[in-house]
Amino acid sequence: MLVDGKPHRTIWPDEAGVAVEIIDQTRLPHEFVTARLETPEDAAHAIRAMLVRGAPLIGATAAYGMALAMHQDSSDAALDAAATLLLAARPTAVDLRWAVDDLSETLQPAAPGDRFRSAWARAAAIADESAETCRRIGEHGTALIEAAWQGAAKEARPVNVLTHCNAGWLATVDWGTATAPIYAAHDAGIPVHVWVDETRPRNQGAALTCWELANHGVPHTLIVDNAGGHLMQHGKVDLCITGTDRTAANGDVCNKIGTYLKALAAHDNEVPFYVGLPHSTIDWTLDDGFKIQIEERDGAEVTDVQGRTPDGTVTIVRISPDASPAANPAFDVTPARLVTGLVTERGVCPASTEGLLSLYPERRPNRPG
Numbered sequence: 001m002l003v004d005g006k007p008h009r010t011i012w013p014d015e016a017g018v019a020v021e022i023i024d025q026t027r028l029p030h031e032f033v034t035a036r037l038e039t040p041e042d043a044a045h046a047i048r049a050m051l052v053r054g055a056p057l058i059g060a061t062a063a064y065g066m067a068l069a070m071h072q073d074s075s076d077a078a079l080d081a082a083a084t085l086l087l088a089a090r091p092t093a094v095d096l097r098w099a100v101d102d103l104s105e106t107l108q109p110a111a112p113g114d115r116f117r118s119a120w121a122r123a124a125a126i127a128d129e130s131a132e133t134c135r136r137i138g139e140h141g142t143a144l145i146e147a148a149w150q151g152a153a154k155e156a157r158p159v160n161v162l163t164h165c166n167a168g169w170l171a172t173v174d175w176g177t178a179t180a181p182i183y184a185a186h187d188a189g190i191p192v193h194v195w196v197d198e199t200r201p202r203n204q205g206a207a208l209t210c211w212e213l214a215n216h217g218v219p220h221t222l223i224v225d226n227a228g229g230h231l232m233q234h235g236k237v238d239l240c241i242t243g244t245d246r247t248a249a250n251g252d253v254c255n256k257i258g259t260y261l262k263a264l265a266a267h268d269n270e271v272p273f274y275v276g277l278p279h280s281t282i283d284w285t286l287d288d289g290f291k292i293q294i295e296e297r298d299g300a301e302v303t304d305v306q307g308r309t310p311d312g313t314v315t316i317v318r319i320s321p322d323a324s325p326a327a328n329p330a331f332d333v334t335p336a337r338l339v340t341g342l343v344t345e346r347g348v349c350p351a352s353t354e355g356l357l358s359l360y361p362e363r364r365p366n367r368p369g
């Protein structure tokens with residue numbers, strides 16, 4: 001997508017092919033800074049400290065992390081150690097496990113001398129496939145926005161889409177999941193306006209989604225997390241689209257904390273609630289979203305906020321009494337019954353076991369006879 005009018009991805013190999021560059025998302029929206037990852041430890045740190053975040057981008061970074069490990073040492077022991085290191089970086093987004101397993105399976109049968117070359121090629125392919133997958137999510141999701149426009153156009157207004165967190169191109173390699181249909185609709189000339197939840201505690205909506213929508217020229221308005229229900233009650237939201245960090249095989253979705261409350265409000269107000277996701281986000285081993293491990297993050301993310309002062313300094317300030325403890329569950333589970341549809345690279349399906357299997361029939365368990 002565009003940064004200052006120029007196409008950009010969130011992760012890319014350096015020219016020598018021995019390191020990767022990323023956008024340091026902890027510095028946005030006030031500073032555009034890139035960082036260089038040279039070792040698996042750099043990749044694990046980037047994921048853990050959220051220089052990169054968002055399920056598909058975590059996966060692509062982990063894939064490159066495995067390749068960087070093979071550049072240092074291509075032994076079996078180094079392969080296992082890199083997998084263990086990267087898998088421990090963050091627990092909820094299943095793309096991390098998906099990418100590490102993919103690289104491990106690719107590299108285990110290879111001779112150590114061939115491993116770095118294979119790993120680098122596979123990581124690059126995962127990044128390219130991820131971008132293409134998101135582009136296709138956009139193609140399928142545009143139809144939903146176009147359908148909503150039929151109603152909005154009669155009232156001579158844009159389609160109003162509400163999104164939570166950042167499931168935008170910054171959360172992926174390119175395009176985003178929730179935002180891919182928005183960008184595709186906008187580029188096709190459909191008037192779209194986006195309500196962006198600020199998304200406390202880390203404010204991914206305010207800092208990242210607003211930044212990328214502004215760069216692409218998509219009209220949007222930042223709202224506090226608690227405003228969505230009110231806007232839905234007053235007919236100001238035509239549809240919600242969010243991402244997911246892990247989708248259980250029954251269609252339950254686990255996404256940024258607060259997604260569940262938006263889905264409840266959407267259900268109560270008969271506003272369609274869609275979730276955009278690539279295949280890498282589906283955990284076929286889980287038949288129930290409530291089994292997903294929810295990341296608990298540092299309470300300091302709740303008690304403190306980062307922002308820019310009028311003199312341009314980016315700083316962190318405390319907003320609660322020093323003595324007050326804070327809890328910080330980073331994700332919640334939205335049950336499938338509250339999800340109108342799952343928007344994947346293969347099309348849109350009901351949020352259910354049968355719905356997912358209709359798009360991914362190769363996952364259907366073989367039944368005798």
Ligand code: MRU
Nearest residue numbers: 053054055167171177243244256
């Ligand atoms: O904690 P984060 O910023 O990694 O959480 C990201 C989200 O919750 C996204 O909505 C999700 O990863 C979908 S990404 C396309």
